[in-house]
Amino acid sequence: MNTNTITVNVSDAQISRDINAVLITHALGSCIGVCLYDAALKMAGLLHYQLPTSELNPQKASEQPHMFADTGLQTMLQNMESLGGVGKRMTVKLAGGAEILNDAKLFSIGRRNYTAIRKLLWQRGMLIHKEDVGGADPRTISMKVEDGSVLVKSCGNTYSL
Amino acid sequence: MDIAGVKAKEMYEAGDGEQALKVLHEHPVDLVLADLHMPVVSGTELVRRMKADPDLNPIPVLVVSADPDTEHLENLQAHSVNGYLRKPFTPEELLKALQPIFGELA
Amino acid sequence: MTQVIEPTISAAVIALAKSLDLMAFISAIPEEMPYEIPAEAVHVSIAFRRDTAGTLHIIAPVDLPRAVLGNVLAGGDPAACSPAKLDDAMKEIANIACGQMLRSIGGKYLLDLPTCSHVYADFAWKTFLEDDQTAVVNAEGIQVLVRVTL
Numbered sequence: 001m002n003t004n005t006i007t008v009n010v011s012d013a014q015i016s017r018d019i020n021a022v023l024i025t026h027a028l029g030s031c032i033g034v035c036l037y038d039a040a041l042k043m044a045g046l047l048h049y050q051l052p053t054s055e056l057n058p059q060k061a062s063e064q065p066h067m068f069a070d071t072g073l074q075t076m077l078q079n080m081e082s083l084g085g086v087g088k089r090m091t092v093k094l095a096g097g098a099e100i101l102n103d104a105k106l107f108s109i110g111r112r113n114y115t116a117i118r119k120l121l122w123q124r125g126m127l128i129h130k131e132d133v134g135g136a137d138p139r140t141i142s143m144k145v146e147d148g149s150v151l152v153k154s155c156g157n158t159y160s161l
Numbered sequence: 162m163d164i165a166g167v168k169a170k171e172m173y174e175a176g177d178g179e180q181a182l183k184v185l186h187e188h189p190v191d192l193v194l195a196d197l198h199m200p201v202v203s204g205t206e207l208v209r210r211m212k213a214d215p216d217l218n219p220i221p222v223l224v225v226s227a228d229p230d231t232e233h234l235e236n237l238q239a240h241s242v243n244g245y246l247r248k249p250f251t252p253e254e255l256l257k258a259l260q261p262i263f264g265e266l267a
Numbered sequence: 268m269t270q271v272i273e274p275t276i277s278a279a280v281i282a283l284a285k286s287l288d289l290m291a292f293i294s295a296i297p298e299e300m301p302y303e304i305p306a307e308a309v310h311v312s313i314a315f316r317r318d319t320a321g322t323l324h325i326i327a328p329v330d331l332p333r334a335v336l337g338n339v340l341a342g343g344d345p346a347a348c349s350p351a352k353l354d355d356a357m358k359e360i361a362n363i364a365c366g367q368m369l370r371s372i373g374g375k376y377l378l379d380l381p382t383c384s385h386v387y388a389d390f391a392w393k394t395f396l397e398d399d400q401t402a403v404v405n406a407e408g409i410q411v412l413v414r415v416t417l
Contacts, residue, residue: 052294107284107294107296107297111288111294112294115288115292115293115294116292116294118251118292119292119338122252122292122338123338127252127253127256128253176355198362198378198380200380226366227362227363227365227366227367227378228366228376228377228378229366229369229370229374229376229378230375230376230377247366248286248290248362248363248366248367249285249286249288249289249290249363249367250289250290251289251290
């Protein structure tokens with residue numbers, strides 16, 4: 001069986017229903033990777049966003065909605081729902097939100113990115129099932145469309161989320 | 162309220178333990194979420210009165226508190242309540258605390 | 268003899284930021300930019316005692332409890348919240364922040380019930396910022412005063 005690797009870039013999102021596909025995104029530093037999986041449809045969505053709110057730059061958000069937590073999640077979710085996905089039944093996994101060196105933990109952009117996505121998911125009645133956030137190290141995450149399983153790679157270690 | 166498919170049909174609020182007892186005698190409920198620190202009748206006293214009342218005794222109780230000390234919370238859990246949550250807590254932590262009471266949620 | 272660590276203003280700031288973050292999805296950071304003092308504000312205070320006695324004060328415009336309720340209610344309309352509910356939200360912010368602050372320093376403490384009043388912010392701001400027991404926090408555009416007195 002050939003694996004179809006779909007790369008999600010920074011400020012990007014991809015959706016797939018190809019059970020041979022793996023969605024992957026690299027270099028999650030302070031950015032957050034949001035993995036949504038609708039098991040009923042075997043549909044996976046992966047968002048890689050950089051900033052907590054489009055209010056920081058509405059012009060940019062209209063051009064690059066996936067750069068921000070709010071417009072990114074809204075866009076990806078709308079696309080998944082247009083394909084029959086149901087937000088409230090999706091498995092949600094998060095990774096990233098690392099603290100930049102010398103940046104106070106609670107006040108770092110990574111933490112603010114994490115707080116933003118927590119709020120957005122809560123407002124949609126979606127719970128976070130698993131997460132690997134914070135710390136100081138970048139992460140790479142991959143999600144299999146076949147079963148929604150997520151692997152995290154960081155500092156030479158690989159583990160399931 | 163509907164979170165991840167877990168639905169709360171009806172939610173009643175009470176500003177203190179005395180109001181809570183009034184609500185409990187008027188409406189059937191499946192769970193009481195009680196703050197320890199309340200005016201008029203405290204959370205601790207509310208739990209004591211519920212346990213002493215045969216109609217209210219079976220209702221599961223989860224206490225919540227911002228208290229820095231867990232000793233009292235642990236005592237309550239050992240003797241009268243179904244669990245406790247320390248504030249601040251996340252929605253996921255709340256659901257996890259409800260699982261032993263209602264089984265697997267979400 | 269166990270050393271008692273006294274609560275500090277930085278512990279209070281971190282506690283408030285953590286509480287707003289975890290329970291209300293609001294990011295709060297120390298304020299570093301110039302800002303306008305609001306016309307009116309809510310002043311909530313909560314006393315603690317045992318190892319050390321003191322009071323945590325929080326002063327903020329009503330925008331803060333409104334923002335908290337807006338986030339927590341997830342679909343409910345914060346504009347429909349009564350003044351009593353907004354005051355309740357402010358008291359709860361102080362309650363959680365105080366507990367979090369005391370937990371972070373360790374020791375045995377009891378919390379009193381928080382009290383709330385509406386104040387002219389100009390006077391409160393000037394009074395509180397006279398010494399170094401007060402810090403200003405920016406909670407997503409809302410300036411919040413945090414003060415610890417022992």
